[in-house]
Amino acid sequence: MTASYFDVDGTLVRTNLVHPTVFYLLNQRTPLHSLGRLARAAIQGPRMALAEMRDRRVFNELLFSVYQDMSQDRLHILADEAFDKVIKPALFPEARDLVKKCRDQGHDVVLISGALDFLMKLLADHLGATHVIANRLEIKDGLATGRLLRPVVAGPEKARLIREHARANGHDLDHCFAYSDSYSDVPMLSVVGHPAAVNPDLRLERLAHTYGWPVLSLEAKGARGPLRIGPWRLS
Amino acid sequence: MTHPLVVTLDRKSAPRTIFAGDRLVEVDLPPGTRVIYPRPPLTALKDVDAAIRYAINHPYGTDPLHARLKPGMKVVIAIDDISLPLPPMRRPDVRERVLTVVLEMLADHGVEDVEMIIATSVHRRMTGSEIRHIVGDRIFDAYYPDRLYNHDAEDPHGMKEVGVTDHGETVELNRKAVEADLVIYVNLNLVPMDGGHKSVTVGLCGYKSLRAHHNPRVMRDCHSYMDPKASALATSVERMGRLVNKHLNVFTIETTINNRMFDTPLEFLAKNEDDLSPAERAGLKALTFTLSKVPQPARQAIFNRVPSPYGVTGVFAGETEAVHQHTLAKCFEQYAVPIKGQADILVSGIPYISPYNVHSFLNPLLVQVMAQGYLFNSYRGKPLVKKGGTMIITHPCTDQFDKAHHASYIEFVHNLLPETRDAMELHKRYEAKFAANPAYVQMYRTGHAYHPAHPFFMWYWGEAGRQHLGRVIVVGADNEYIPKLLGWETARTMTDAIDMAKETAPSSPEITLMHYAPIVMADVT
Numbered sequence: 001m002t003a004s005y006f007d008v009d010g011t012l013v014r015t016n017l018v019h020p021t022v023f024y025l026l027n028q029r030t031p032l033h034s035l036g037r038l039a040r041a042a043i044q045g046p047r048m049a050l051a052e053m054r055d056r057r058v059f060n061e062l063l064f065s066v067y068q069d070m071s072q073d074r075l076h077i078l079a080d081e082a083f084d085k086v087i088k089p090a091l092f093p094e095a096r097d098l099v100k101k102c103r104d105q106g107h108d109v110v111l112i113s114g115a116l117d118f119l120m121k122l123l124a125d126h127l128g129a130t131h132v133i134a135n136r137l138e139i140k141d142g143l144a145t146g147r148l149l150r151p152v153v154a155g156p157e158k159a160r161l162i163r164e165h166a167r168a169n170g171h172d173l174d175h176c177f178a179y180s181d182s183y184s185d186v187p188m189l190s191v192v193g194h195p196a197a198v199n200p201d202l203r204l205e206r207l208a209h210t211y212g213w214p215v216l217s218l219e220a221k222g223a224r225g226p227l228r229i230g231p232w233r234l235s
Numbered sequence: 236m237t238h239p240l241v242v243t244l245d246r247k248s249a250p251r252t253i254f255a256g257d258r259l260v261e262v263d264l265p266p267g268t269r270v271i272y273p274r275p276p277l278t279a280l281k282d283v284d285a286a287i288r289y290a291i292n293h294p295y296g297t298d299p300l301h302a303r304l305k306p307g308m309k310v311v312i313a314i315d316d317i318s319l320p321l322p323p324m325r326r327p328d329v330r331e332r333v334l335t336v337v338l339e340m341l342a343d344h345g346v347e348d349v350e351m352i353i354a355t356s357v358h359r360r361m362t363g364s365e366i367r368h369i370v371g372d373r374i375f376d377a378y379y380p381d382r383l384y385n386h387d388a389e390d391p392h393g394m395k396e397v398g399v400t401d402h403g404e405t406v407e408l409n410r411k412a413v414e415a416d417l418v419i420y421v422n423l424n425l426v427p428m429d430g431g432h433k434s435v436t437v438g439l440c441g442y443k444s445l446r447a448h449h450n451p452r453v454m455r456d457c458h459s460y461m462d463p464k465a466s467a468l469a470t471s472v473e474r475m476g477r478l479v480n481k482h483l484n485v486f487t488i489e490t491t492i493n494n495r496m497f498d499t500p501l502e503f504l505a506k507n508e509d510d511l512s513p514a515e516r517a518g519l520k521a522l523t524f525t526l527s528k529v530p531q532p533a534r535q536a537i538f539n540r541v542p543s544p545y546g547v548t549g550v551f552a553g554e555t556e557a558v559h560q561h562t563l564a565k566c567f568e569q570y571a572v573p574i575k576g577q578a579d580i581l582v583s584g585i586p587y588i589s590p591y592n593v594h595s596f597l598n599p600l601l602v603q604v605m606a607q608g609y610l611f612n613s614y615r616g617k618p619l620v621k622k623g624g625t626m627i628i629t630h631p632c633t634d635q636f637d638k639a640h641h642a643s644y645i646e647f648v649h650n651l652l653p654e655t656r657d658a659m660e661l662h663k664r665y666e667a668k669f670a671a672n673p674a675y676v677q678m679y680r681t682g683h684a685y686h687p688a689h690p691f692f693m694w695y696w697g698e699a700g701r702q703h704l705g706r707v708i709v710v711g712a713d714n715e716y717i718p719k720l721l722g723w724e725t726a727r728t729m730t731d732a733i734d735m736a737k738e739t740a741p742s743s744p745e746i747t748l749m750h751y752a753p754i755v756m757a758d759v760t
Contacts, residue, residue, distance in 0.1 A: 004673065094677065094680070094681055097391065097677075097680075098673055098677050100391070101671075101673040101676060101677070102673045104671075105671055105673065107673075177673065177674065179674070194672070194674065196674035208638075209638045212636070212638070212642070212645035212646065212649070214642045214643070214674040214675055214677075214678055214684075215638065215639070215642070215678070215682075216674055216677045216678045216681065216682055217677075217681045217682055218677070218681070219681065
């Protein structure tokens with residue numbers, strides 16, 4: 001049996017890690033709480049931007065620190081709504097067909113993402129994926145500490161997690177597939193026999209062309225709609 | 236007496252100029268070599284629109300189109316894709332002219348539910364501008380993309396099974412066509428293997444149906460692809476097509492074109508080098524020199540930017556098989572040159588274009604298709620070269636692929652061919668899994684890539700040639716490993732290649748050069 005490993009943000013959905021986070025920040029107990037959290041996140045903005053360029057793992061840790069002191073209940077209660085309003089509408093039109101095609105081939109479909117695990121599980125259920133490897137918030141006394149549990153799913157760590165998953169499930173990596181949109185996922189793409197660049201950034205597209213990796217689009221054969229978080233239109 | 240298009244070289248003959256991809260090369264061939272030239276273009280119809288109207292009003296084997304129309308009926312019009320003709324035709328393409336007449340007639344009879352499908356089968360999706368080139372601005376603007384679109388053989392809800400033939404061949408077609416009240420097929424027939432039942436049965440099908448005949452067993456049994464009566468492929472497609480026509484209401488419109496592939500000032504490419512005027516000789520020299528100096532994209536542009544000024548030679552409409560007989564007759568009239576006796580050594584230049592690289596590069600797998608597939612099969616009767624003979628081709632065999640169109644070809648050539656060149660083995664061990672590769676299938680569906688089954692079909696396309704030929708020698712390859720992967724030998728010059736070929740040929744071997752392009756077929760007795 002073989003497996004298909006899918007990065008999520010930018011690959012299967014148009015959103016990135018920031019979009020659901022903003023949704024959570026906007027949906028605090030009171031508007032004042034929301035404003036406070038957004039302001040704290042905004043202060044972190046330049047550091048996050050710098051980290052995004054240098055080290056995806058540090059970026060993830062900074063981003064998820066804004067969840068500090070959010071209750072586990074709130075995180076889970078809002079998850080369905082965050083999924084329905086932010087992630088689901090941003091799914092690329094062909095994503096479900098591609099996952100189905102993989103399942104039809106008997107592949108395990110594994111979502112491997114820096115996003116939060118409870119949101120990724122909802123996405124996995126929606127798409128028919130079989131496994132999720134995602135980031136987990138540390139919870140103490142029912143509250144998020146703002147830290148991520150180890151291992152942090154990002155960059156080269158994804159490659160190690162894929163190797164580990166394949167070993168544990170008896171998959172031959174030479175026969176496995178991996179899909180990502182980002183140059184930062186080259187390590188994860190490089191460990192499988194069948195890597196593919198999906199809606200790739202420029203650097204990944206260049207690399208994919210050099211190595212003859214398939215470059216594919218999950219856009220429908222038409223236009224894309226605007227990206228929204230609840231009532232807010234982002235693009 | 237030999238045919239005027241068959242020229243025997245003597246010591247005074249000028250060197251022959253033949254294609255080597257998108258370059259031209261001068262080759263010296265031994266005295267006594269036969270050179271077969273294409274027929275000059277047949278006279279084109281003077282009033283094509285009148286011929287179209289006449290054909291659909293006086294069809295073969297069925298009622299006129301207008302008599303088959305009812306207000307409110309659902310009509311699907313399927314259209315041949317950009318792989319026909321080669322190179323693309325100067326606007327207006329004959330398909331635009333046929334569609335204009337047909338759409339007017341449908342409107343006049345109250346038929347409004349009309350969809351047009353580009354019958355790509357597992358070829359790549361055509362781009363908007365390519366579709367516009369074929370159907371014209373007016374039709375494109377009115378119908379694209381909602382009612383004029385590419386066939387998608389991998390659309391999970393877009394295909395429907397029609398039935399299974401008594402030979403166990405599954406016929407599955409585009410659902411829209413299966414559920415339509417009337418299917419009108421608008422064909423452009425370039426060579427005898429096009430058209431007939433192949434139009435609907437292959438053009439609108441998917442992998443499930445194709446594998447019934449696009450396999451090494453059937454391909455080995457084709458003698459040749461260009462002679463439908465001797466082609467196991469055509470026989471299988473015919474069986475499936477008859478089943479289709481039992482279930483679907485099909486009205487076929489076929490068109491034939493002449494051999495006017497090159498416009499002024501490139502017309503001299505189709506002529507005997509000894510008959511060129513001084514101006515033409517200078518033009519040929521200048522073109523050969525220019526192509527040898529300019530970079531590849533410029534060479535591609537020189538040939539691709541100029542559509543061909545083909546003339547329409549026939550329009551036939553009605554019941555599929557009755558129509559196709561007339562189409563075939565016209566095709567053979569244009570291409571077939573009578574040849575007496577087979578050759579021991581067949582020489583051929585490989586041009587820059589094949590049906591599968593319109594607007595992209597002729598990659599190594601397609602070079603193989605051209606050599607052992609199309610050019611080897613350009614015969615009727617006996618193969619032009621004897622069993623176990625040698626084929627010498629001129630091509631650089633550059634290890635270059637179009638990443639968007641031919642992504643799956645790269646893996647096929649570089650990962651599978653090093654494992655085995657045996658078509659049966661490739662078919663059994665790799666084809667089904669490769670054809671279902673989700674990434675490549677996605678590229679076919681939403682990008683402009685050929686279906687992942689296609690590189691296998693391309694390898695099988697060369698199977699009859701591989702089984703028949705003793706050796707293939709490439710002159711002018713820019714690398715050694717691609718010819719080796721394809722199972723070919725290399726030579727630096729044509730003289731070296733002829734010497735190598737003579738080692739395994741009888742003494743005083745018969746050497747024949749097929750002078751492509753334009754298209755020429757040998758009627759060998």
